Structures are given as C-alpha cells and as structure tokens.
Amino acid sequence: MRVAVVGASGYVGSRLVPELLRRGHDVVATHHRSPATAYPWAGDVEWRRVDVQDEERVLEALEGVDAICYLVHGLDDEDFMRLDRQAADNVAYAAGAVGATRLVYFSGIVPDLPAAELSDHLLSRLEVEEVLAAAECSVLTLRASMVIGAGSTSFEVMRQMSHRLGVVQTVPAWMGGSVIQPVAVADAVWFLAEALERPDATGHLDVVGPDRLSYVALLRTYAARARLLRLQLPVWLAPVGAVARVAGALVDVPSGTVRSLIPSLGHDMVGRLDAADVLGEPPGGRLAVADAVTRSLATSRAGDGASDGASVEGDPQAPSVGDPGWARHRSVLSWVGARAWSAAWSAVRG
Template identity: 40%
Template sequence: MRVLVIGASGYVGSRVVPAFLAAGCTVRAGARDPASLRRFWWHERVETAEVDVTDARTLPPSLEEVDVVVYLVHGMRSAHFRQVDPAAARQVRRAVDASSATRMVYVSGFVPAGDPGELSDHLRSRWEVEEELCRSSRPVTTLRAGIVLGSGSTSFEVLGQLGGRLPVTVVPGWLHTKVEPIAVVDLVAAVLGAVFSDLPTRSFDVGCGRALRYPDLLRLYGRITGMPRAQLTLPRIPSTVVGKVGSWVCDVPSATLTALIESLRHDMIARDARWRGSLVPATYRPSTVERALQRAVLPVDPAVPPEERDPMGPLPGDPDWAVAAAEARRYSARGIPPRRRRPPG
C-alpha cells in the first residue's frame, strides 16, 4: 500500500510516517518544501513530493499510484486560515476524486455539540475542512482529537510552557472547561487503523477516556514534572489578554497560540469511544494522561538511534520552540526555573 501523508513535516506527520513504514507501507511524504523533510531520521526511507494544498498544480503528481491519503494540514499560523483551509480542502478533495486513491483520513479537532457558528475560528475551520473532504466520492475517515500529548506537540508545549515558566499560573474564570487529551502514540494507532479499514465515510472522537478541567491538567503537569504552581483565578480576564500574555510566556508561534486559547472556551471531550473496536481492537487501552506526560519528559539517551526512541519524547526534527520537556527535566534535576528563550513568532 502506498500512503500519501500531506503535512508530513508537522508534529503528527513526523510520528505517523515511521509507523506506516513499520507497518510495511510505501510512504510518500508530502510537504510544501520537500527539503524541510531532511531533518527527520526517516527521510531517506520515504518518497518525497512537493504538496502545496493552496496550489492545485502540485496535487496530481503527488497522487500518482497512491492508495490512501492522510490529510494533516492546519493553517493556524495564517491570519486568514478560515478562508484558506476550506479552499485548500476543496482542491485536495477534487484531486483525490480524480486519482487512484481509494480512501482519505483526516485528523481534525473535537466538534462540541451545538451550532457550528458558535465555535471558535480554529474549531470551525477544522469542521469546515471535514465537511468539504467528506463530499469526496471516496470514503473519508475523520479522527477528531483534542489536546495531543507528546514532546513537540503544540498543545503539549502550550501546557508545559504556560504551566512551568511562571511562579503563579493565572487562570481566566472561563477556563474551567473540560479537556480530554490523547497521547500521540494512540492517535497514530487510530490513524493506522483508519487507513487499513474498509469503513464508509464516518467520524470518530479519539481520546484517552478521561476528561478533566484545564486547571486540573495544569496541576497534574506540575506534579508529574516537579514544578507545582499556585493558581490565581481572574474572573473577567478576556481571551485576547490571555493570548497576549501567553505569547509573552511561550515560544509557540503567537497566531497558533491565540487560536488554541480561544478554542479552550469549549469542552474538548470525546462524546463516545467508538474508535476502540472500530479502528483498533476493543481491548486496546490508550495511555493515561499521567503516563503520557511521564513519557513525554523522560530523559533521552543520545546513544539510542532516533528510530528506536520513544515517539512520545523529543526526536530530531521537532520544532525549535518545542522545549517544554527539556525544561521540565532540567528543572526537576537541578531546581533551576525554566526561562523563555526567544520572542514569539
């Protein structure tokens, strides 16, 4: 089976590609700049393709002799992602319909119940992309996930950098919504299950099975990493202020951080656990939140080749701003408070 991974240079893509290789698939890694893939250890084991989802001309060549397409593109760094993302999905859907591909898999975000018009821009964009892709004549499996835990994940970095860099964590009064994380290794297992399935077009909520409030998740991170922080609740602080403070504290790109924070106004939890039994065996047990956080911050032995390391931990090719795991280990070992490294991008 030949799998085209669109967005292979992103965090989930960097963990999905080696899983497909291990499963015996031929992998075509698609990225806007194929040269950017050279930073990953698996680069020489895959086919590479220039895939710019905003440029329809790049799509037909990348889809030649492809069996399944995995779509992992989210344009939160652009100020116009609400317009760009659905348009890009439309071009991909049309190209897939004209290709040899027999299936698509899309990794999206949780879609809370209610009027889609009331969703944050981030979540509404992902819902609109899902709606567009599902117009395909090919079966489309959508995996809806919330916070993805693992060193290098944007949501893990936000959690770790917000939760570890200030002596007191300021919590807005509205930030008591529920979240249900998932370890990246479990999300990867769901992606593989979807690719090898013969299901009709369908969406699945994928989570760890435990929902907790975001302030409790911050406390749990502090306890596991040895960086407990007092929390101060400010009832009326607006999300725009939270975004600006977060941009000052975090190395995560500011546009991405703002979009993620706005989404935390919604409960981000799975409505069912149908993915277990449909995409993975019913006996599959996803990692607990505690275990996922522990694995994400474990020390890395540089003598171990990257292909043998735990994908929950840091790997070559992770973003330069992915520093939460290293800061947690440094603080835990020496009692040195983590510091911010650079201005927000």
C-alpha cells in the same frame, strides 16, 4: 499499500510515518518548501513537493497512491479559514482523480454548539471535514482535542507556561469549567494508521484518551509529573483575547498559533463517538494522561536511534531532532523574570 502523508513534516505526521513504516506500507511524504531531512525516517520515504493551494501540484503529488492521510492546518495565517477550505477542496478532488480508495483527515473535536459560538479554529476544522467528505473515495475524519507528546503544539504551550509562570499561577476561571479528553500521540498515530487500513469506517470518530478532566486539573497533573510546585489562583476578569496575547508572549510557540488555539479552551472537548468502539484498542490499551505526560518528559533532549520520538524504534511521546526549534526543552531560568513579564504585559496593552 502506498500511503501519502500530506503534512508529513508536521508533529503528528512525523510520528505517523514511522508507524506506517512499521506496518510495512510504502510512504509518500509531501513537503512544501524542502524535505524534513532531520527526521530519522527521511531516507525511507518518497518525498514529493506540493503546494496544497495549487490543484495541479496536488494532483502530481498524489499520483499513484492508494490512501491519503491529510494533516494540514494553517493556523499561522490570518486568512487560514479560506486557505484551509481551498486546500481541502484540492485534496478532495485529487483523491478521486488519482484513484485513491481511502482518505483520512485528522481534525479537532467539535463541541455540539451552533456554528456562531465556535472559535474560528474549530469552525475551520469542521468546514474542512465537510469539504473532504465529498471526495470520491472512502473518507473518515478522526477528531481529537489536545494531543499529548513532546513537541506537540498544545503540549508545548502547557509545558512552557507551567514552567515560566512561577510558583503562583493565575488561571482564568472560565478554564475551570471546561472538560477535555486528551489523547497521547502514540495512541493518535495508531488510530490514524488503523483507520487508513479500514475503509469500512466512514464519517467521523473521536480519538480520545481514557481520562476526562478540566483544563485546571490537567495543569495540576502536568505540574505533579514534572515535579513542579505550583499554586493555582483563579482570575475572574480574564478576557479570552488578553489571555491569548499573554500566552503568545510567554511561550516560544508561534504567537499566531497560540492566539488561534486559546479561544477553544472555553469549550468542552470530549469524545462522543469513540474511535476505539469501531477501530479497537491500541496494543496495551490507551495511555492515561499522567502516563502520557511522564513519557513525554522522560527525555529532555532527542538523541539518536531508539531515543528519538520519530524513529521507527522510538517512543512517539519523546522529542525528535526534527521537531521545530520552539519545541526544544530550553532553560527555564533564562526566561522567568522581568523580561518575560515585560513582553507579556506589553502584548496585553498593545
């Protein structure tokens, strides 16, 4: 099968492509500015340039493909909701126009709340789902909460905050009441590849791991597996906006992305329609949170061949040489101290 991965150079896409190659599929990998040549699989796919905001370019990029996996999310732009809607509309139209028979979208778990109570991040994901569902082919949305793996945006925020906040960590009290069901990236890409091969499954399903836990418990699990001594101090007066600004100042992940993600932490993000009930279980079963974290921390620096998380032979949980610079495991000591705290509190005051 000829599969187009729209967003191949992103985190999930970079781990999905080797899974598709392992299964024997031909892969068309799209890029916006230039091909992501650092990934080990870069020479094994057909690269096509695309601007998802341009309908004609989308049609050209998807010509001749049998299936499409759509992985584009525009959190970095202030107008990301409008841009995401337009991009989804272009892809939905192109899927029918080029004769693709399958479209799979990787979205986020949407809490069962009125639209007015959803963060812009979650509301945008839901709108994209609705637009793509109108495509003239078989469509399935796979929803996930936090994806655990070295290089994942949400995992890197957790990792960097855990290391840089020091022994005593102030944690917003409202995070203690929210429950999350994270999924290992190794399991997420298995479900995506399986979904592309199963046009009988439509609608939406939740891609989740076996554990349900609070965000506070998740931070404790990370600290234990990273062998960090951390004491959590709940803070009751911690507005979401202030928390987002502090987090954005303390980590290397782009601050706009962090500010878009933080408001979602106040919602329960657990599965209601488990993808495993429809698509089956990955070989060996799904990874528990603790095991997923351990495998994500097993290699401090991406190497060659099997040690690279985006290689066909590699462990998707591991880092890759193609991951963005802010995802590198860097010295913690160089960050902890006055400089980091000064930047954080300046962000709050500003």
